[in-house]
Amino acid sequence: MCGIVAYIGQRKASDVIIKGLKRLEYRGYDSAGIALAQEGKINVFKKKGKVADLESFMEGKNYSGEIGIGHTRWATHGAPTDENAHPHYSQSGKLAIIHNGIIENYDSLKQDLLAKGHEFKSDTDTEVLIHFIEDIKDNVGCDLAEAVRLALTKVIGAYAIAIISEDEPNTMIAARKGSPLVVGVGKDEFFLASDASPIIEYTNEVVYLNDLELAIIKDGELTIKAVESDEVQTPYIQKLELELEAIEKGGFEHFMLKEIYEQDKTIRDCMRGRLNALEGQLVLGGIHNYQQNIINAERIIIIACGTSWHSGLVAEYMFEEFARIPVEVEYASEFRYRNPVIKEGDVVIAISQSGETADTLAAMEMAKERGAIVLGICNVVGSSIARVSHEGVYTHAGPEIGVASTKAFTAQLIVLAMIALKLGRRRGTITEGRFRELLIELDQIPEKVKKSLDLDEQTKEISAVFKDAKNFLYLGRGYNFPVALEGALKLKEISYIHAEGYPAAEMKHGPIALIDEDMPVVFIATRDSSYDKVVSNIQEVKARKGKVIAIVSEGDSLIPGIADYVIEVPHTFEGFMPLVSVIPLQLLSYHIAVMRGCNVDQPRNLAKSVTVE
Template sequence: MCGIVGYMGNREAYGILVGGLHRLEYRGYDSAGVALVNEKGELNIHKCKGKVADLENYAKDKDTDGSMGIAHTRWATHGEPNDINAHPHYSESASLAIIHNGIIENYSVLKEALMENGYSFRSTTDTEVLVQLIEYIRNNNHCSLLEAVRSALKKVVGAYAIAVVEKGNNDEIIAAKQSSPLVVGIGEDEYFLASDATPIIEYTDRVVYIDDGQIAVIRRDQPLKILSLDNEEGSVDIKKLDMSIGQLEKGGYPHFMLKEIYEQPKTIIDCTRGRISADGSSVTLSGVMANKERFLNANRIIFVACGTSWHASLIGERLIEEMCRIPVEVEYASEFRYRNPVINKGDIVIAVSQSGETADTLAAVELAKERGAFIFGICNQVGSSIARATDSGTYIHVGPEIGVASTKAFTGQVTVMAMIALTLAHEKGTVTPEYFSEVIRGLQRLPELIERVLESDGRISELSKIFTYSRNFLYLGRGYNYPVALEGALKLKEISYIHAEGYPAAEMKHGPIALIDSEMPVVAIATADNIYDKTVSNIQTVKARGGKIIAVVTEGDTVVRAIADHCIEVPPIIECLTPILVSVPLQLLAYHIAVNKDRNVDQPRNLAKSVTVE
């Protein structure tokens, strides 16, 4: 959600900080600000409601000097989006400034205690409470900034990634993390700080991921120091980033979302590279094979995920159950963590998250670990919190996804789940060699087949004009394609703000059929599969009530084409891989409708890319 950027070095910090905030705009936010400490030791804060461009306009005649500073984009939790609640926040004496991602759960208790000691508050945020607490501790204990931050954080309950600077000292930034991402970039005689690596890659590929309960002490001309909340020094583990600036640019596309839709042929290749043998005879996922006995002897597998990752997990459930004959459950991470689930040591919990930082999923991981389950992660971000918290896992390797509405991460997740199912099924002997080979051939052909689907983009763009001003959509699918109906509906409502619902096609008659009329567009996924005839009957039921049918069908279909108002074709592929192909035209349909409505496709209102709060 919120974005953090920090800099200390020999350059002017303001341009680097603002440029970093622009890189983080994809995360979603409603206000922005910077705090700079100049060479005179003056602490200047500039912040406002709105976009980073509004901040730049606001600050253009302000003092932005200084080679050290911190910056922030805020996604409102406590307190409405406005200038006062924007970060950074001053302490009462205006000698300290803080930026913060996350939520301080016991802020009200701390605030009441501080008010009893004479402190007053400018904002209605939980963050201002923390900076006031740090100042209170420092004044009463006459201690260093580091000691005051460390002591304050031991009194805090909640999630945070913070950075603190002080007036009169342009040589030190104190940063800390708990359940919210934070990374330090190490350059030549300079340091960078960010909530993810995207603002850093322009300057350095050497980074240190801060772990939960750690404090990073960033001091000019000194090595980075990592401490625990108990003041124990930790190791500085420098990683090399596998990311390029080109991946963070639009590359000639009008939006990141469209670029990422078109990247899917390549990202599927990257996802399968080195995992499927050149001759198509085997699939090897090292994270699975290194823990083969655990998987083969698992009592059950539980997927925990949110949003698009939850939809991918529904497909993963069917893939693993059908191929491997292992019981699988799929849980919303936000519900799983609060319902005292039954988890045994023979269970495997698979945590799925594009960012690897989803707060609810991370909390579900910690709960499952406490109960003795083996934890496996599926995520995209190398070095992310979930990647570090799990026992083993697999990266989807689709590259940075900047558009808030997930596209290539979804198809990458499903591809990985198919490879997990194939790996286990081969070891268990639960699929025939013929079926095993057919699925592998399908995975190898996916890039070519997605390219063919993308050739329909112009037709889908024209089709979208017919439905731009529809107020509701219904998406129907069965079997493997039911989760794709959910995902297609989610894409549409995320970026166009049109209400849309996904349903199992046969369930329509148990309620949603009451909504069907000539004003209700229905997207029906009717590819060739073992329940094709049943889906055709469902479509006829909609058509009999005047519904407008947009059907996604397999190339050469004549039955549905004779019924539907509009058809979008996808190439034939083995049934278990159809969700990957079918999702692409649904992504394009949502994209073009949103563009027609002049929506902010990459940064839809109220949404954030990485949901790091509950």
């Protein structure tokens, strides 16, 4: 959600910022803007719509200057309008701010400022914050950095901010709490961004700000201070491993299609250095220090949102089958609001692609306070979830630019499968022989995923038949039930077709009333322990004239005689089947969305990194 890019140095700031905002378009947004320090003044250019609309608006205007801040906004307080777009001025117009997050006590602050004669031009909480900062600066008589620090001690909520000032022209102030912010360190220049993608072409040295840290960039120097104590912190500079090519489309029409096609590679990358099938070895260094705690745990709680929640549902089956540990899977957004029972020694696994999901972070903090061991599974090195966790495992899927997660889902499943197998072997709930068999099968998954990608053209043909459907139903059993949920979510996200996922057995408890000749029903019907039951469910749909699309195991001779359309995927152990069966569902959603003229990489109203609750 939202994107921040800022620059201070010798380059033309607007060029760096506009290019950077385009790199962040995947995060989801509805307006864009930029503020530039120009000849002793701060000039703001902002526009509802895309970054391209902002560029058109800026044509013919002076956008020189070597200091600037830029933003893409995902609306919270106030509709997507030119006035509500960032950056925002202070009361005097001498300060400008960009902000990701939500200031929860903005209204009480605003009422105090209104009483003092302040006038506001937007409906946003962000404009209130910059007015509040200036009010403190004027009344206390301090510099901008101290005014920001003092203001943030009074603010309730989440924020990543960047501020520039007319009165301090060689200064930029930034801070974060609950929303990501990274500082790129170049030669006599600095960059700010919500993630590393806008920075990588200029520098590979970065500082990840921690919560409640203030970054002061002044006269070519970077100083980090604690918001609450004013104590100076030593900046920890890290090397980025991200390659510029990884955030380009690489010849594909969309990032989503590129990322679907990367999955055989990303799964292999995730296993590299961890799994040696021939020698029967599985090494997970990221959870080494707490391995015994996990082995001894009486239960595991998995917390996640969206697609990551679906991967958690698959993991529930894996952990209970392999390790025989009871598992609960919770929506992170609901978990901390229902006063859950958490015992000391419980293991909480938090899953997030971005590592910045606000609901998941809040749930993790609560679990830690109550004595749980918290493990993080995420994709982004240096992200908040990686730092809040006691330990964890990176998925190594590489940047995922498309808003709808694809390769993140399969990478999470691989990590969870490896953890479950490791626990099962250490707990003695699977034999050495079975353990080795499963490692060999897991090692073959990348090739089976690659073979599933060869079904793209067939899937495209089926998509053409159903692109105008109004509703879809996705059904699966066992390990494939979460895949049904994930398939329905993908279709909703990018094609805007209403879709629901259900356990196949639950169809008769309500959804069967929807089935008629206009209802496409997608069955994940691979050969597993529930196969015969799923075949019966297909018969029930066909008896009501529903249109059946079936994902089946290679060589299936029964279902092709019943279903209207059949897609055969390579067979594997049923616990690993979601890694294979999900591929045609991703392709189906993609092609339907493209045929409907939808913006596949940036679906409406959605954001890649959900950094507000």
